Amino acid sequence: MTHPVKLGLIGCGVAARELHWPALQAVAEEVELVAVCNRTAQKAQHFSAMAGGVDWYVGWDELLARPDIEAVDIVLPATENLAATRAALKAGKHVLVEKPLAPTAEQALAMLDLARSWPDRVTMVAENFRYAAAFERIRNWLDSGEAGRPYALNWNAMMLMHEDNRYIASGWRSSDAFPGGLVLDAGVHYMAVVRDLLGEITRATASPSQVNPHLGRYDGAAFTLNTASGATANINLYFSAAAHSEWRLVLLAEKGSATYDGRTLVLSDAGGRTREWRRDDDDGYASELRAFARAIRGGKPVASSFAAGWRDMLPIVRAMATPGQWVDLG
Template identity: 65%
Template sequence: MGVARAMESAVPERETLKPLRVGLLGCGVAARELHWPALQKLAGRIQLVAVCNRTGAKAQAFADLVGGIDWYEDWQQLLARTDIDAVDIVLPATLNLAATRDALAAGKHVLVEKPLAATPADALAMQALADRYPQLVTMVAENYRYAWFVERLRAWIASGEAGRPYALHWNAMSRMAPDNRYIISGWRSSDAFPDGLLLDAGVHYVAVVRALLGEITRATLLPSRVQPHLGRFDGGSLQFQTETGAHGSLNLYFSAVGSQEWRLQLLAEHGCAEYDGTCLRIRTLGGETVEQRPDDDGYAAEFQAFADAVAGKAAHRSGFDEAWRDMQVISQSLAQPGVQQSFGF
């Protein structure tokens, strides 16, 4: 669902639904540059009530940025508020389990940033928490599940126009310097997050493969270790097969000096699709269509899905179980690099 559709859906609901009152945990760059702009697009549907960051100055600056709302350094104080329905957790993944546990215990619905957890053990504990609180919505902020390009490609495949898709290849190569604002916090290179940036970024790409081609049944991952500031693994090449009989590769390298590429290719029996992050080209025997991305890569749409789920309007499709399957493909493959892994999802 694109932003335009998300906003159209939200307009009439402002008259019938109370705004979802949200507290934000974590005031870093992802909260400022990705979550807050999306929340602004859903003004009236979602109300940001308070924010929290362990550094008081950062929490106060974010609170001022969004209109002078309340701020805290201790998330327990925010969670104690009875006027907050849900929390948006945008913390280092190493804190996802602790923050989610406390939020659910306080009776708050949870939207937590991907990846689901720092380790497989924590991911399983996250799933157990979701099972323990079935009355509360537990959702992972995997924006690609709601991104326009994924929805468009799903519709194209479902139409049958191009026949059966049989291969997907995706190259994502860039250099993330030590001062890159998205990694400067350093948690991705800590011992508490053993799989490094490859896990943090890789779950995005796995989520798309699963959305388009079904479950990944076998995979082999050859990782790279070039820049320590990106963690234990900073890139790699994943070869996979899916339950639908398709195969492909994810070539994800974030220490690539002099190389800048982000290109998805999807091959089907009677056509192909290419997407570069801005422009989607679909080619069949009947010709070519070119479409420009109309959305924010799914951020506003995922927040709308979260609000809809809390209101009981519709089930979301980004639960802890789905996020664990994304994560498992990377983590299990990294446990034995170069050895084919089987997945019994």
């Protein structure tokens, strides 16, 4: 059996603790966490204790200097992705970086340049929706031809998020350095799925909004997307919905439909027959780590490359720059 990839974790905040650490435990046969680091000693020590006493450091320099560490999982504010990725690649490490790839188009393109400069290193974006079981089932259903041609997708994600939410409280999502706010941070999930199910997004228009300024420049947006398959997608993302909560995807095809509410996936055909699945994974976090490890050990290209991460960002940053206008994405 191939020995596990020895991994260093850069960033010990809430996403690392609540999302990445459970996934790392689930894939321990393929990925071994050997060290962690954080800007503050307290968080690094706490994570180390939680992870069984692995080595911990303040800052990433000492972690990256270790020759036994083959790869890093960067779970930092997106505003720090470029600096951390550059340092890791210069140290010879494979890189998995939490989505979104970057806070701006300029930094995203700089991330692509880094990946091209180190072609022998695996560079991957941790976009868990791309690896979630529910979306994989929908993709396989479409690929089988059973549903016919998909022609429309509607996805409502409406919820109330307060500024004291543990994922919001750190403040970077509402800073000037991250102009896309929650719409960019969460929106890349939805764009990744649209691209995987319906093909490349070729044109986009957006109507962004702000209700709660503490959540950033934008805390909501409605997107209409044209795709290479000819299907149209409408995505409504609103994070200050005071009196309504909804998270539901509906995909229409010539011979059937798919609905998913985050818990139950239902595939229906024109004859009235349905198949249901309850969500049976962690929304793709463990699967993305397996894909990262297998790319390192087996050389298989990753689906969630830096280039894919940039294409997930592109409809958001381009369409929100010119609200209400159609933007061609090439």
